[in-house]
Amino acid sequence: MNSFDLLKKHYENRSMAAMEWKLKGRKVVGYIGDDVPEEMIIAAGFLPVRMCGDPGSDMAEADKFSESFYDPSVRSILNMLLTDKYNFLDYIIFSHSNDAVLKLYHQLWWINNLNPDISFPPVHLFDILHTKYLTTGLYVRGEVQKLKTKLEEWSGKTISNEMLSESIALVNGNRNLLKKIEKLRFVEPALISGTDALQIIGSSMFMHKQDHSRLLEQFLNLPDQLSAKKGIRLHIEGSDIDNNEFYNIIESCGAVIVNERNSWGNTYFQDNVDESCDPLEAIAERYHLRPSRYRIQSLEETALYCLHSTTVAKAQGTIFFLTEGDPAPTWDVPGQKKALEENNIPAHNLNNQKYFINDIDRTVIKTEVKNFLKSIKNI
Amino acid sequence: MKKIKNTNKQTNPGHKRSVKQLKVSAITSEYQKEWFRNTRKRLAAGEPFCLANADTPHEIFLTMDDIPFVATQWWSAIISAKQMSAYYFDKMNEEGYQKNICRYCTLPLACAMDHHPVKAPWGGLPNPTLILAQLSCDEQTKIFEQMAHEYNCKFFALEYPAPAPNYPRWWEKVENDWEEVIGAQALDLRVEELKELIRFLETTTARTFSYKKFGEIMELENQQEEYLKKIRDLLAKVRPCPVGLPDQLATTMNLQWHRGTQWGLDHAKMFYEEIKNKADKGDSVCKNEKIRLMWIGRGLWHNTAFYQYFEKQYGAVFTNSMYLSIAADGYIRNPRGDYLRALASRHMFMGYCLRDPEWQLKEALNYGVDGAIMIVASNCIDSVGNMFISMTLEKAGIPVLPIYADAVDAREWDDESIKALVSKFIEERCIGSK
């Protein structure tokens, strides 16, 4: 099995690394959202595993305890927790990255309160807030300190600055390698498809960073594996996508996805933690103020970011993928589209998309995307 | 200023205003209209003006020589009551915003985006100096930012730290031990933000913030909320119910917009005395009261007549909602020597307290209701978690009927079928269980 196949395997079998880790008698921390500092979990000696939903399974258990009209990928996590799919987790860290995740955090408490026989691993909320102001920065600093204390309590060990610096270097190293993957998409023609890129990036969230970086290096050292990807170059904006089904569909229509605003894709590894200063300060600063952080961007900034992401990757068009139950990104769309239009970049909306894409949805998406691609070709 | 006639002729036969019973309702509602006319005059004269969410510290505006403000929810209710929500939402959809955007907080934005003062209720809002909101949900940020853009003014965002999943029996503690309920870290942040807000207003409006005056406002407000608490305690006890939900909702809200003023206190007293008088005389909204119902969620502003519909048919009376109950349980603060910190504690987790299943159950038991109707807006994240309210009440033997509808968007309100649903619920689950 070559390095890419292994990465892919980890993307498909998301608990594989965690199971191996546990066999060594070590503990696994699940986390939700892209605002949780993995560096700190690693420094505490745990394996961080980003939690995701399962579009293939039903929501029968989640339906018993939660409304059906909010982010289905987060609801799906609830369903997985209730059906023991995450029984390998020792702890869970939630971030206040959006309402849905915060709701899930509350739901676990209420489910247990009303049904004491249903229990979950110990949880912690990393309450990262949402303005760029100093007052928020100071609050986030406090939250980083609280998270450190919680991790120390869980591990029974003090986390030293050396341990933090080491894990920061490890995660930054992984980010730097992923940036090389990004470059391979930005070149013309692209040398990696969007579907493959999602798997390479995503597997980093389920594996030990050292192992992931090693496989990435192997992959990057064998450029023969790469081939030119033909097709109309697209950038994807909108809701986070924790699986590659949508990319598969788009790329099967004759497009190649060269960039995305998606915390499961290229947004994941932007903005390194500063290695030149106090590690906790650097972590607080990165997670609060990183330029790529969606939550602190104004409407104007999301428009500029969208335009930049499209042009830097030399994409010929942008598709907005907006899942039902995830309304926040829809507010950015009119401004983002305007910015693209002013620069003669075509854009297309896919509104109210399902988390689980069935055959009918697939046909509809394909038709819309093919028409969009045709319109780009005709320009 | 010339009064601009509302030329919008849209009406919807399904949506009716309720019949009000209380004198104080008429007085407070007339005062609110007069206040708005007056506010418009003040703005035309060049005074600063703030557009602020209901769950923000209006007390600050009041302290600073009464900087005029309009609460977005109140404005939303006005637009809705004028039957204009459908017109505005259609307009937003035309502008490229999705059909399923949330409604409650969006209506004022939709109105602002229309830039059509002749169509807007009361001639529309002038450009504010400042827009103020807590970032209590993801969309709030976007809506208020866009609104500031439309009005070409600043948006002052107050952070919303995550509330704990539960603070047991907060209503017994929040008056005195608010520091413990809210937590020092969140309060520290909010106090800093309030100071920044005050400094911003001081520098942009050249008005001063008198701490002494602020203290007086906070004390007046406590007294006013004490009356609302007395009303709540009285209404919970008295059978049959002496005053219906339409009066309760309208008057409580009109009083809350003027909390901290002598007028607010005087009229809260009047509100109490009028109800007390009715109770003493044995007056009731429905002589034949058989079923007591609780309304859970936002007020049905576009159709307050709905609340009275079931009285004749079933003797079913809507006795209570969160509006009066939160005034009673959520506002009063013992300042403990720090009015600013006490104010910070007032709004921080109010939205969360309102949806606390245990508090809802406490109020259901307090009023002795036979059932609860819960409005669930599936476009609003705040509705997520409502199932726990249902479960908690049902577990205690109180049946709950969720109705999936929007409190301000009349387009999706199917009056006949919802009435049928509630009728069936009353027949099968409320009468049946008696």
Ligand code: SF4
């Ligand atoms: S989701 Fe609900 S609370 Fe949030 S802005 Fe929309 S209507 Fe308001």
